[in-house]
Amino acid sequence: MSDQPDPRSFLSADRADGSIYNDPALFDMEMDRIFMHNWIWVAHRSEIPEPGDFITTFVGPHPVIVSRDRKGTVHVMLNRCRHRAATVCEQHKGHTASFVCPYHGWAYGLDGALRGVPHQNGYGDDLDKASLPLVNLRVADYQGLIFATFDHAIPDLDSWLGAAKPWIDLFMKQGAGWPVKTMGEHKFTFPGNWKIQLENTTDAYHFPIVHKSFLDSVDQETQDILNFVGGKGFVEDLGHGHSVMVMIPELVDLDDNLDAPIPERFLELAAQLAETYPPEKVRQIIRAVGGSGFNLNLFPNLACSMAFFRVLRPLGVSQTEIRHIAIGMDGGPDIANQARLRLHEHFQGPMGFGTPDDAEAWDRVHRGALAGRDIPILLNRGLAHEEKRADGHLYSDVSAETGMRAAYRQWLAAMTAEPAGETVA
Amino acid sequence: MTITLDEAVALVTLEADLLDHGQFHDWLGLYTPGGRYVIPIDPDAEDFENVLNYAYDDAAMRAKRVERLLGGRSISAAPPAQTVRLLSRYRMLASDGDACTLRCAQYLKELRQHRERDYAANVTYRLVRTPDGLKIDLKVIRLLIATEALTAVSYIL
Numbered sequence: 001m002s003d004q005p006d007p008r009s010f011l012s013a014d015r016a017d018g019s020i021y022n023d024p025a026l027f028d029m030e031m032d033r034i035f036m037h038n039w040i041w042v043a044h045r046s047e048i049p050e051p052g053d054f055i056t057t058f059v060g061p062h063p064v065i066v067s068r069d070r071k072g073t074v075h076v077m078l079n080r081c082r083h084r085a086a087t088v089c090e091q092h093k094g095h096t097a098s099f100v101c102p103y104h105g106w107a108y109g110l111d112g113a114l115r116g117v118p119h120q121n122g123y124g125d126d127l128d129k130a131s132l133p134l135v136n137l138r139v140a141d142y143q144g145l146i147f148a149t150f151d152h153a154i155p156d157l158d159s160w161l162g163a164a165k166p167w168i169d170l171f172m173k174q175g176a177g178w179p180v181k182t183m184g185e186h187k188f189t190f191p192g193n194w195k196i197q198l199e200n201t202t203d204a205y206h207f208p209i210v211h212k213s214f215l216d217s218v219d220q221e222t223q224d225i226l227n228f229v230g231g232k233g234f235v236e237d238l239g240h241g242h243s244v245m246v247m248i249p250e251l252v253d254l255d256d257n258l259d260a261p262i263p264e265r266f267l268e269l270a271a272q273l274a275e276t277y278p279p280e281k282v283r284q285i286i287r288a289v290g291g292s293g294f295n296l297n298l299f300p301n302l303a304c305s306m307a308f309f310r311v312l313r314p315l316g317v318s319q320t321e322i323r324h325i326a327i328g329m330d331g332g333p334d335i336a337n338q339a340r341l342r343l344h345e346h347f348q349g350p351m352g353f354g355t356p357d358d359a360e361a362w363d364r365v366h367r368g369a370l371a372g373r374d375i376p377i378l379l380n381r382g383l384a385h386e387e388k389r390a391d392g393h394l395y396s397d398v399s400a401e402t403g404m405r406a407a408y409r410q411w412l413a414a415m416t417a418e419p420a421g422e423t424v425a
Numbered sequence: 426m427t428i429t430l431d432e433a434v435a436l437v438t439l440e441a442d443l444l445d446h447g448q449f450h451d452w453l454g455l456y457t458p459g460g461r462y463v464i465p466i467d468p469d470a471e472d473f474e475n476v477l478n479y480a481y482d483d484a485a486m487r488a489k490r491v492e493r494l495l496g497g498r499s500i501s502a503a504p505p506a507q508t509v510r511l512l513s514r515y516r517m518l519a520s521d522g523d524a525c526t527l528r529c530a531q532y533l534k535e536l537r538q539h540r541e542r543d544y545a546a547n548v549t550y551r552l553v554r555t556p557d558g559l560k561i562d563l564k565v566i567r568l569l570i571a572t573e574a575l576t577a578v579s580y581i582l
Binding site: 092183184185186187188189190210212213216217321326334337338341342344345346349350351353355356357359360361 | 464466467474475476477478479480481486489490492493496498499500501502572573574575576577578579582
């Protein structure tokens with residue numbers, strides 16, 4: 001272990017060394033200690049609604065299949081045949097009764113059980129199929145968010161999410177009474193470390209600077225709503241590396257303030273909805289279409305970010321994949337979901353009016369952090385007036401770096417933890 | 426009078442030239458007022474309104490996109506990437522009176538901040554004859570890598 005870097009040497013309470021973004025040995029440690037020993041978000045319930053549905057994705061660098069078996073139980077399994085390690089599925093999503101390895105035809109059930117081995121008599125008695133399922137990770141879900149981990153010893157998902165759970169509940173009010181469903185995603189990469197992205201979702205400070213051209217493209221009322229730096233919002237450290245950044249306090253609970261005036265940009269949609277729905281429901285749908293007023297960062301790879309899920313995946317020390325998953329109302333009015341899709345396209349994705357500018361900033365951080373040695377990255381914004389309140393949580397203003405400090409505290413805890421228990425693989 | 430292949434190719438070639446040379450305001454004038462500029466994600470998507478796209482621009486969004494590229498207030502587009510694109514493999518799928526559907530291949534090379542990238546795409550146009558001449562009523566750009574992870578595209582494909 002002596003050749004591993006000491007994570008403590010990269011971090012102090014309010015700053016990080018620039019090499020935290022580009023040390024390959026540190027990255028290898030992260031893939032083990034963070035991505036194999038924490039709950040990692042893998043899917044939303046609506047991506048695999050029916051028995052037999054599956055998607056393929058990743059837990060850190062590990063390819064996995066997320067499937068729903070005949071009884072409705074969700075499995076997260078390594079996408080690796082137990083014979084000679086070939087991936088058994090390369091489809092991004094689909095519906096199936098089994099996963100058959102294309103190499104020698106070993107067949108697995110939706111729960112990963114090894115069902116069939118061609119010409120099994122070639123093994124004599126030397127093959128115990130019951131001991132060779134696809135390797136199942138530990139799985140748990142909350143409010144449709146499905147998480148998995150290699151580690152069977154870490155605390156359960158409920159205690160891991162802890163104080164973040166009420167915020168997840170609030171975020172899901174974007175269903176306007178219907179379940180939330182995913183509606184497609186924008187997937188893109190940027191040349192830089194994953195933690196640059198982790199920081200960004202709890203960084204209100206950049207918004208009016210980086211997103212000038214987006215703000216130019218929306219109406220005055222929306223510009224005013226998004227002019228939140230210096231406003232009444234706040235950042236709260238929720239523990240375990242999670243944090244919430246409330247940018248628009250009026251849009252925390254979408255079921256509140258239903259008598260507030262409908263924003264001008266939604267008047268036409270409201271008029272159309274009023275042909276089908278009573279006034280109260282119209283207002284609930286309109287508030288849901290506009291999205292939540294906060295970003296909830298769940299360490300290490302998911303953010304419930306205003307109106308979408310942001311998922312990060314480290315591809316290498318200097319390469320990161322981001323997915324911005326659109327969400328909508330499952331069973332809700334088409335015109336409302338169309339409005340959400342258009343709002344998502346406006347800001348998100350490689351051709352959105354927001355994301356390319358974010359990506360440019362992250363790219364610049366990556367390249368700039370290669371300049372010089374022993375120059376700290378500052379994480380001290382908002383520290384001067386940060387306070388611990390009665391609930392034991394740290395709070396500071398909306399543009400504080402409280403959420404980044406929270407994430408890095410958890411990063412350090414995970415990176416320096418003694419291995420607590422057995423992993424499944 | 427039926428739109429000929431030559432007429433159609435002349436229009437889409439003009440569009441390509443305007444985009445590669447940053448003449449975005451002129452580009453806006455090539456479209457009908459109700460025209461759409463679409464970059465889908467799903468290769469099979471036809472009902473673009475009900476799915477997530479990379480771009481699903483009406484006239485207002487096209488104008489905003491141009492403003493963003495020329496306004497100098499977007500760090501990813503200040504300056505916009507330089508592009509060179511080739512259109513080829515033209516085929517008139519349908520031509521009926523005042524409208525036609527043209528399909529072609531587009532190969533584009535991008536240079537920005539010392540990085541070259543390229544994008545191949547199938548492009549389908551619906552062109553219509555108007556009192557002001559031939560206009561684009563629909564352009565659908567199906568990127569070969571639409572379902573893969575892209576990088577930021579701060580220009581007009």
